[in-house]
Amino acid sequence: MPNSVYDCIIIGGGAAGLYCAARLAKTFYSNKRFLIIEAGPRVGRKLALTGSGRCNLTNTDIDPDKYNTDDPDKLVSCLNRYGYTETSDFYENVLGVVLEKKGSLVYPSTYKSSTVVDALRFFISDHSVETELKERVESISEEKGIFEIRTGSGRTFLARNTVIATGGITYPSTGSTGDALRLLEQLTEEPQVIPFKPALTSLTSDISGIKALAGIRCRGEVKLLDGNGAVKDQSEGEILFTKEGGISGICVMDVSDTAVRLIDNGDTAVKAVLNLTGKSAGEIFQMICIRRQMYAHRTCADALSGMLLRSITEFVMKQMNLKCDKMTLRDLNDKQIAELSNLLCAFTVPVTGYGAADKAQVSSGGFRLSALDDNMQAVGLPGLYVIGEAVNCNGICGGYNLQWAWTSAALAAEGIARNV
Numbered sequence: 114m115p116n117s118v119y120d121c122i123i124i125g126g127g128a129a130g131l132y133c134a135a136r137l138a139k140t141f142y143s144n145k146r147f148l149i150i151e152a153g154p155r156v157g158r159k160l161a162l163t164g165s166g167r168c169n170l171t172n173t174d175i176d177p178d179k180y181n182t183d184d185p186d187k188l189v190s191c192l193n194r195y196g197y198t199e200t201s202d203f204y205e206n207v208l209g210v211v212l213e214k215k216g217s218l219v220y221p222s223t224y225k226s227s228t229v230v231d232a233l234r235f236f237i238s239d240h241s242v243e244t245e246l247k248e249r250v251e252s253i254s255e256e257k258g259i260f261e262i263r264t265g266s267g268r269t270f271l272a273r274n275t276v277i278a279t280g281g282i283t284y285p286s287t288g289s290t291g292d293a294l295r296l297l298e299q300l301t302e303e304p305q306v307i308p309f310k311p312a313l314t315s316l317t318s319d320i321s322g323i324k325a326l327a328g329i330r331c332r333g334e335v336k337l338l339d340g341n342g343a344v345k346d347q348s349e350g351e352i353l354f355t356k357e358g359g360i361s362g363i364c365v366m367d368v369s370d371t372a373v374r375l376i377d378n379g380d381t382a383v384k385a386v387l388n389l390t391g392k393s394a395g396e397i398f399q400m401i402c403i404r405r406q407m408y409a410h411r412t413c414a415d416a417l418s419g420m421l422l423r424s425i426t427e428f429v430m431k432q433m434n435l436k437c438d439k440m441t442l443r444d445l446n447d448k449q450i451a452e453l454s455n456l457l458c459a460f461t462v463p464v465t466g467y468g469a470a471d472k473a474q475v476s477s478g479g480f481r482l483s484a485l486d487d488n489m490q491a492v493g494l495p496g497l498y499v500i501g502e503a504v505n506c507n508g509i510c511g512g513y514n515l516q517w518a519w520t521s522a523a524l525a526a527e528g529i530a531r532n533v
């Protein structure tokens with residue numbers, strides 16, 4: 114076999130591609146020829162944005178139920194074989210990244226995503242993994258066990274094993290433009306793929322006056338209801354009101370995958386029911402009644418300011434046609450307090466749509482997990498591996514998506530190690 118044939122070419126130098134290269138490098142030191150082909154001017158561009166620049170790289174509680182995939186059983190087996198323990202061991206003891214926990218969320222102790230990108234970058238460079246930057250792979254074919262990979266600049270690369278690690282469709286400015294499906298379609302007439310869609314995204318609404326809350330964050334809960342009023346998903350955490358007049362924040366993003374599916378299946382009456390207090394309506398009723406005794410003379414906005422954000426009191430009372438800066442708390446009767454409490458704890462937002470791919474944090478869809486073997490090798494396409502967001506497996510916020518990138522990459526590296 115000529116020297117110009119790489120043992121493995123990884124297409125895409127994002128989280129999954131870099132980790133796969135690092136795992137291969139750890140196994141083989143510099144004895145084999147590995148190459149990353151990356152479309153962008155540098156590797157790990159999306160990884161550098163993660164966790165608001167702090168990189169929530171995994172979670173001590175990696176629960177398969179927090180993912181959406183076409184093959185939940187295989188996901189369980191993948192995460193059991195390579196999960197939080199194996200990942201944190203590799204980061205701390207091989208890549209030299211000190212980790213720190215915030216609850217179950219795991220970050221580099223520097224709280225800088227560049228620490229993670231650099232650790233991967235330095236390790237693969239130390240082990241002579243080659244990198245071609247600014248080369249977007251346009252086509253791929255296979256003959257007699259050798260893959261021929263061609264880039265937009267007209268260059269051709271040959272490999273015995275190929276890993277598709279091109280990510281999904283979100284934040285396309287980082288280089289992830291959904292190429293996996295196009296490349297896979299070139300290799301088989303029946304690609305086992307599900308179209309990419311945004312997940313972990315915002316939800317839009319045209320509810321009157323909601324834009325006044327733009328930028329406001331509060332801790333609460335969201336329940337997602339379908340058009341028949343059935344609860345289809347729920348989550349708790351931060352709710353953020355967007356400047357476009359919608360809702361986002363961690364708990365809204367966590368239910369957005371379900372919302373996208375309902376909307377795209379033609380449900381025009383999806384609703385998000387927000388608890389803007391994190392408490393029950395009964396508790397809020399009691400709290401307001403106590404304040405009515407203590408601060409009866411104050412305006413509602415002033416009297417409630419110790420327990421509610423002023424803009425939220427104003428917005429919710431406006432829905433009741435009441436002016437919170439004109440009425441005193443003694444003006445509110447029990448019935449009105451009960452209505453206010455109910456609204457604060459179950460505010461219904463009709464969902465008109467969802468944030469596009471450029472605003473979403475992760476994609477659903479990709480190569481079916483059920484069409485990959487236990488080492489992420491495409492069934493019927495020996496030597497071809499698919500990892501990371503290019504696979505139909507997406508999780509909620511909290512380090513689950515990067516954990517999938519590390520898990521799938523490590524399992525692919527294990528499979529490739531048997532083939533080279």
Ligand SMILES: Cc1cc2nc3c(=O)[nH]c(=O)nc-3n(C[C@H](O)[C@H](O)[C@H](O)COP(=O)(O)OP(=O)(O)OC[C@H]3O[C@@H](n4cnc5c(N)ncnc54)[C@H](O)[C@@H]3O)c2cc1C
Nearest residue numbers: 125127128129152163164169250280288501502512514515
């Ligand atoms: C703002 C933001 C914050 C996030 N925060 C977190 C977080 O804190 N925790 C968490 O778990 N997840 C987080 N995620 C999700 C996480 O970043 C992704 O799930 C993860 O990066 C996916 O890794 P990947 O390697 O599969 O894809 P990517 O990281 O998208 O990498 C794909 C790479 O392939 C390259 N590429 C694409 N097509 C080609 C081609 N044809 N030829 C050559 N190269 C190509 C791209 O340029 C890119 O570098 C966040 C996402 C975003 C957008």
